[in-house]
Amino acid sequence: MRTGESPPPGRLKGMPSWLINQASVHSQRLVAERFAAADARGYHYRLLAALADEGPASQAELGRRTGIDRSDVVAALNELAEQGLIERTPDPADRRRNIITVTAEAERRLAHLDGVLAQIQDDLCAPLSSAEREQLVGLLGRIVEHHARPAV
Numbered sequence: 001m002r003t004g005e006s007p008p009p010g011r012l013k014g015m016p017s018w019l020i021n022q023a024s025v026h027s028q029r030l031v032a033e034r035f036a037a038a039d040a041r042g043y044h045y046r047l048l049a050a051l052a053d054e055g056p057a058s059q060a061e062l063g064r065r066t067g068i069d070r071s072d073v074v075a076a077l078n079e080l081a082e083q084g085l086i087e088r089t090p091d092p093a094d095r096r097r098n099i100i101t102v103t104a105e106a107e108r109r110l111a112h113l114d115g116v117l118a119q120i121q122d123d124l125c126a127p128l129s130s131a132e133r134e135q136l137v138g139l140l141g142r143i144v145e146h147h148a149r150p151a152v
Helices: 016-037 044-055 059-067 072-081 104-124 130-148
Strands: 086-091 092-104
Touching: 016 044, 016 072, 016 104, 044 059, 044 072, 044 086, 044 092, 044 104, 059 072, 059 092, 092 104
Parallel strands: none
Antiparallel strands: 086 092
């Protein structure tokens, strides 16, 4: 709990949904603050990581890979292009579409942001041991995977 905040009602303290939400609030704050200090945004990192990890893609494909809305993808890619971190080239299979690739500068930038993100993880999970962090990641991963599955 941050300074000046009231404690939650007792019945919420043991509710996973409330605890996950509170942890998310802190996580989002740390990411926003630290990425801003590094002159970046979370969308920048997600797009660059998707391109570096999975290769060139169309803007629409990047939106699907990253879960970022199409209009936000375009705006973030414009910012990355202005910084010389991505290149857009016409898709030879469909000239109406652009294929996005990362530049060498993007690889350096992504490596720097990986370090920023690692520090965020350390700060967020400071009260946990290494084993507890691994356990937390495993449990959260199971929850996310379960709810990402299509309903049958």
